[in-house]
Amino acid sequence: MQERATAASAPRAPSQRTAHPAPTHPAPPAAPAQSATLIGSVQRAMRLLECVAGHEHGAPAKQLARETGLALPTAYHLLRTLVHEGYLHRDKGLFFLGEAAARLSSSGAEQKRRSVIVDALAHWRDAIGVPVYYALYRDGEIDLRCVSDTPGNPAVEEWADFRETAHAHAIGQCLLSQLDDDARRDHLDRYPVQSITPYTVRDNHTMLRRLERMRRMEPVTERQEYALGTVCAAIPITVGTTAATMAISLPSHQADRLLSAAQQLQSEVGRLLGSLAISISI
Numbered sequence: 001m002q003e004r005a006t007a008a009s010a011p012r013a014p015s016q017r018t019a020h021p022a023p024t025h026p027a028p029p030a031a032p033a034q035s036a037t038l039i040g041s042v043q044r045a046m047r048l049l050e051c052v053a054g055h056e057h058g059a060p061a062k063q064l065a066r067e068t069g070l071a072l073p074t075a076y077h078l079l080r081t082l083v084h085e086g087y088l089h090r091d092k093g094l095f096f097l098g099e100a101a102a103r104l105s106s107s108g109a110e111q112k113r114r115s116v117i118v119d120a121l122a123h124w125r126d127a128i129g130v131p132v133y134y135a136l137y138r139d140g141e142i143d144l145r146c147v148s149d150t151p152g153n154p155a156v157e158e159w160a161d162f163r164e165t166a167h168a169h170a171i172g173q174c175l176l177s178q179l180d181d182d183a184r185r186d187h188l189d190r191y192p193v194q195s196i197t198p199y200t201v202r203d204n205h206t207m208l209r210r211l212e213r214m215r216r217m218e219p220v221t222e223r224q225e226y227a228l229g230t231v232c233a234a235i236p237i238t239v240g241t242t243a244a245t246m247a248i249s250l251p252s253h254q255a256d257r258l259l260s261a262a263q264q265l266q267s268e269v270g271r272l273l274g275s276l277a278i279s280i281s282i
Contacts, residue, residue: 058094
């Protein structure tokens with residue numbers, strides 16, 4: 001709720017009596033400068049970490065102190081603390097980045113790889129005008145990693161667990177088609193075919209036959225097998241040993257767009273696959 005400003009009082013006539021001077025109070029202390037809130041020891045420790053990172057083959061404490069402008073006793077104290085916390089390790093008098101620092105680096109790299117995928121999906125979503133999905137097969141499971149949609153083109157609601165219904169949706173069928181026969185059978189033994197809609201494949205044997213007939217680089221399509229009123233297509237992406245897929249969905253009344261939209265996505269992905277390859281395993 002906004003506050004309303006009060007009007008200024010009208011000036012009063014001066015009093016006939018001599019005014020007494022107002023009592024004086026000591027001025028309040030000046031607000032501390034912003035830099036005073038910074039913790040100097042943290043700043044110095046970060047400078048040491050950055051300095052060590054610049055020495056691939058390690059560096060001794062005296063060199064690190066000199067390059068960071070720190071007093072040698074201060075540098076020793078901070079280096080010992082960083083070693084104790086795992087951010088550095090010491091070997092034969094030289095300091096190197098430790099496992100804790102490496103974890104920070106790998107986390108940042110993972111976030112960067114993820115942002116590449118997120119940005120690519122958003123671009124294709126807008127260019128093709130469909131929701132776009134990214135999934136991979138990891139440790140024997142369907143792993144839906146990212147979905148990009150809009151209120152006007154919403155993604156399919158996951159009303160039945162995607163991991164348990166690979167046989168019913170294009171994402172799962174596309175991923176299973178990239179596995180060898182033993183891996184497919186193992187997956188279907190753990191998650192047997194079950195009826196999701198009247199259009200869902202009926203048993204494991206029929207599913208395996210369908211997977212065998214799928215051509216390696218062609219889009220995989222399904223029509224209302226997972227959700228009534230929805231058709232989906234997925235394109236296979238194999239980078240090294242990772243089975244992955246990009247997929248799209250459309251309402252069933254736009255089914256005539258499905259294949260052309262999937263082919264457009266496949267063409268777009270093909271142009272960017274080199275730059276996406278490092279991000280496929282996020």
